[in-house]
Amino acid sequence: MNSKKITVAGIRAMKTCGEKIAALTAYDFPMAKLLDEAGVPLLLVGDSLGMVVLGYPDTTHVTMAEMEHHVRAAARAKPNALLGGDLPFKSYETISEAVASAKRLTVAGADFVKAEGGREILPQVKAIISTGIPFCGHLGMLPQHVLEEGGYHIKGKKDAEHQALLADAKALAEAGAFAIVLELVTAPVAKEISQNISVPTIGIGSGPDCDGQILVTQDLIGAFPWFTPRFVKPRANCAAEIKAAVAGWKNSFVLPPK
Ligand code: KIV
Numbered sequence: 001m002n003s004k005k006i007t008v009a010g011i012r013a014m015k016t017c018g019e020k021i022a023a024l025t026a027y028d029f030p031m032a033k034l035l036d037e038a039g040v041p042l043l044l045v046g047d048s049l050g051m052v053v054l055g056y057p058d059t060t061h062v063t064m065a066e067m068e069h070h071v072r073a074a075a076r077a078k079p080n081a082l083l084g085g086d087l088p089f090k091s092y093e094t095i096s097e098a099v100a101s102a103k104r105l106t107v108a109g110a111d112f113v114k115a116e117g118g119r120e121i122l123p124q125v126k127a128i129i130s131t132g133i134p135f136c137g138h139l140g141m142l143p144q145h146v147l148e149e150g151g152y153h154i155k156g157k158k159d160a161e162h163q164a165l166l167a168d169a170k171a172l173a174e175a176g177a178f179a180i181v182l183e184l185v186t187a188p189v190a191k192e193i194s195q196n197i198s199v200p201t202i203g204i205g206s207g208p209d210c211d212g213q214i215l216v217t218q219d220l221i222g223a224f225p226w227f228t229p230r231f232v233k234p235r236a237n238c239a240a241e242i243k244a245a246v247a248g249w250k251n252s253f254v255l256p257p258k
Contacts, residue, residue, distance in 0.1 A: 004080040006041045008134045008178045011082060015200040021212025023202050027053050031217060032077035040081055045071045047086040052218040059143045060089045064101060068108040074108025084136055085110035086249045089144045098124035100196040102133045116142040118168025122175055129176040137172035139165055141184035156189030168195055182206040206230035
C-alpha cells in the first residue's frame with residue numbers, strides 16, 4: 001500500500017482547505033511519471049489523446065480499446081497522483097454500458113472515471129458510483145458533442161445555459177461525483193458554480209476562480225504546435241527543442257550536399 005497515494009478524499013479536502021488543485025493530462029508511462037514527480041496530484045488520461053497523440057480530428061473517434069491501452073501505460077508509472085480515465089464517446093449511453101465501460105478503465109488502472117454531461121447522464125453516473133468507482137463530472141463545452149454543436153463554444157453566456165450548468169453541477173455533486181471539470185464556462189458562471197457546490201471544480205478555459213485548473217499537457221509544454229487553445233500560455237516550446245536537438249545531432253555527422 002502506497003501511503004503517499006492521493007485519494008478522492010484528499011482531492012475533496014483540498015477544496016475545503018482552499019488549496020488549489022493542479023491537474024494535467026498524461027497518456028503514457030513517461031509523462032505520468034514526470035508529472036507525478038513534479039507533484040501534480042491529479043492526472044487524467046483524457047480522450048484529448050485522440051487529437052494530441054493519435055492524430056484524430058476530434059475525440060469522437062477514440063475507442064474504448066485505445067483508452068484502455070493508454071490508461072494501462074500511464075498506470076504503469078504507479079503515480080502517487082490520482083489517475084483518471086475518460087469514458088470515450090458512446091461508451092456510456094445506457095446504465096449497463098456505463099458500468100461495464102467504467103469497470104474496464106479501472107481494470108486497466110484508472111482510479112476514477114470521467115464522463116461528459118449533466119442531468120441527462122445522471123442514471124449512468126449513479127450506477128457507476130454505486131459500484132464503488134469514483135466519478136468526475138464534465139460540464140460546459142463537451143468535446144464529445146462537437147459534431148452536433150458544430151464547434152467548440154463558450155458556455156454560460158445565456159441565462160438558460162447559466163441556470164442549466166448550475167443545476168447540472170448541483171445534480172452531479174449530489175449524486176456523488178467527487179469533482180467536476182468545467183470546460184470553457186464563462187468565468188462568472190464557473191465562479192458561481194464553484195461557490196455553490198461542495199465538491200471541487202476543475203476549470204479549463206473557465207477563469208481563475210475554479211477550485212483547480214486542468215490543461216492538456218501538450219498545450220502547456222508546446223508539444224503540439226499545430227494548435228494551441230487561446231486560453232493556454234505555453235510554459236515551454238518542446239516542439240522547437242525537439243527540432244533543434246534533431247538538427248544539431250544530424251548536422252554533427254550528415255555532411256551538407258556539395
Ligand atoms: O480529454 C481531456 O483531456 C479532458 C480535459 C482537458 C479536461 O477532458
